[in-house]
Amino acid sequence: MGLIDQMRAGDRRALARLVTIVENGGDDGRRALAKLYQYTGQAHIIGVTGPPGAGKSTLVNEIALELRRRDASVGILAVDPTSPFTGGAILGDRIRMQPLGHDRSIFVRSMASRGQLGGIARATGDVVKVLDAAGFNAIIVETIGAGQAEVEIAREAHTTVVVEVPGLGDDVQAIKAGILEIADVFVVNKADREDAQKTQRHLQAMLQLGGVPREQWDVPIVMTVATRGEGVAQAVDAIQSHLQHLKAGGYFGERERQRVEREFRMILQGLALGLVQERVGAAQREAMVAQIQTRRIDPYTAAERMLAEALGVGEAR
């Protein structure tokens, strides 16, 4: 019996190994994905993002406990940053998720971003597929502490929760582009702090300025104190309502189509690059780089020439 069959039969060690294999990529990772892909597409994928220290891990812990009370099994993928200098990482999200340890219907995995910008790792989407194929009803992806541009999670998740905390900025921050735009649900955590109402008002004002809501969904703002579990049931209500809304309104299929198309395009891009590099030798590539560096050719023309050569046609365009 292979690892995928073992995983589907409930073997958690097989699941953990498959995650490692898929995370590391390469031929082994691709073989595993090819085989488990047929089992995916079942889970509700929930992204949780927000600035460092907003309480994301604590909130994810509480959301998972609440989902368990509602009889859902939960896979959690917690991403922390890789050091750009050493390639190492400290993955500390589990510290806040101790209460989830004993429950066999919860699986927590930490993941390093491995050089990828955007808040998640390159392989996060693929590891989500492993958890999906393992049969979890809900999969929560916690991003690295995000600033303004880490919006990748919105492309992987069905429902994106953006966690804000009081005191991080004025109302101009709230109308900037980026992370605030991707929220399907806002959570104002640490709502027992002074200024929590102000943060809520800024977010509300921002949402009202936005005009017609995307996908006809009115983004709710939920106030929580995650360390005490306050407001968590309401947050889970909002998350589950969003999924129902996507499905009832016919948006779910369209989102999936966009996600799959983008993923397919990126894989194709990678394969095409691999093909070009394989067909055009390293020596020739280096010669081209030297020519670009000395300004004898521009990078666009160089790329077109190399592609044409790899494909054995006159000019690429």
Place this chain on the structure above:
Amino acid sequence: MERKIRVLVAKPGLDGHDRGAKVIARALRDAGMEVVYTGLQQTPQMIVDAALQEDVDVIGLSILSGAHMTLLPKVTQLLHAAGAADVLVVAGGIISDADAEILRREHGIAAVYGPGASTNEIVDFIRRSVKPERFSGAEV
């Protein structure tokens, strides 16, 4: 294919001081490893559950409380029972040479480090001991 050494750093038992564990975690990070840090007051069962989910190559246990002869063998026993005896277990803390010898010989603790141990020595030991391709070509 990217192959990172994954390490779980944990403090079993009741002592409340994790400076040393954090120093080690940081040193392993700086050596390019991915370090899952689970924090204080872990039971052996919690440590093993986390290690299995995280699929780590190494477990590093920091213990200063004196309960090492109870708690450390429990961790390796649980790993054994879970079919995960291949995970390397190293320990650090206030552990006498005599106890260290017993832990190494009889309880499957691969190495024991005391105060003054150099982080380079620990990094080198882990690098030497972890197999580079743990499940390349595994049947999926």
